Amino acid sequence: xxxxxxxxxxxxxxxxxxxxxxxxxxxxxxxxxxxxxxxxxxxxxxxxxxxxxxxxxxxxxxxxxxxxxxxxxxxxxxxxxxxxxxxxxxxxxxxxxxxxxxxxxxxxxxxxxxxx
Amino acid sequence: xxxxxxxxxxxxxxxxxxxxxxxxxxxxxxxxxxxxxxxxxxxxxxxxxxxxxxxxxxxxxxxxxxxxxxxxxxxxxxxxxxxxxxxxxxxxxxxxxxxxxxxxxxxxxxxxxxxxxx
Numbered sequence: 001x002x003x004x005x006x007x008x009x010x011x012x013x014x015x016x017x018x019x020x021x022x023x024x025x026x027x028x029x030x031x032x033x034x035x036x037x038x039x040x041x042x043x044x045x046x047x048x049x050x051x052x053x054x055x056x057x058x059x060x061x062x063x064x065x066x067x068x069x070x071x072x073x074x075x076x077x078x079x080x081x082x083x084x085x086x087x088x089x090x091x092x093x094x095x096x097x098x099x100x101x102x103x104x105x106x107x108x109x110x111x112x113x114x115x116x
Numbered sequence: 117x118x119x120x121x122x123x124x125x126x127x128x129x130x131x132x133x134x135x136x137x138x139x140x141x142x143x144x145x146x147x148x149x150x151x152x153x154x155x156x157x158x159x160x161x162x163x164x165x166x167x168x169x170x171x172x173x174x175x176x177x178x179x180x181x182x183x184x185x186x187x188x189x190x191x192x193x194x195x196x197x198x199x200x201x202x203x204x205x206x207x208x209x210x211x212x213x214x215x216x217x218x219x220x221x222x223x224x225x226x227x228x229x230x231x232x233x234x
Contacts, residue, residue, distance in 0.1 A: 035222065037225075042227070043207070043209075043227060043228045044225055044226065044227045044228065045160075045209065045211070045223075045225035046225070047222045047223070047224070050222060091159060091160070104150075104162070104223065106159045106160050107159060108158065108159045109158075109159050
């Protein structure tokens with residue numbers, strides 16, 4: 001069965017600094033998608049970034065980038081120039097290509113605090 | 117774009133009451149909608165998946181008679197917690213997708229509904 005593991009329950013970063021959140025997953029599939037979602041204190045989940053497994057190039061979205069290591073089954077999120085508004089729970093998620101609707105698997109989340 | 121509205125945001129009611137939660141996609145047609153339950157400091161637990169016009173698919177362990185899901189249109193899905201009891205108190209989140217997740221379509225989430233049963 002596929003699993004998603006976020007080994008850091010909590011992380012802290014100084015404003016304007018860079019932080020990396022870890023995510024590992026376990027799957028026997030070769031084609032899949034990986035996501036990072038952000039859940040701020042207002043509780044609405046927001047998609048941060050998406051990575052297709054077949055793409056070797058790491059996805060980037062402004063200050064957010066990922067380090068996708070397919071062989072190692074690792075999918076870390078790097079936040080550069082951290083801002084106070086980045087404080088939130090971050091969830092890593094996986095779904096296999098062609099997976100049924102219910103096969104989106106979330107990690108347990110990492111709570112990120114940003115210090116001014 | 118891709119806004120999902122969930123209503124109400126907070127409900128407090130007596131045990132035995134049935135509570136309906138609405139999830140609407142405001143600016144897109146949602147092929148599929150999802151209902152999650154989230155306990156404090158926990159991840160999202162998928163309860164069920166609904167496709168417009170068809171019966172919802174429930175995850176193992178979720179009582180379909182307790183959690184009634186209706187997906188009557190491409191923009192609206194409802195979750196009704198029937199005869200709610202204190203153990204049903206939780207944070208319920210809906211999400212919607214334009215297409216199949218398995219081809220990379222992201223989910224767009226509502227704000228969530230905090231349900232408190234007294």
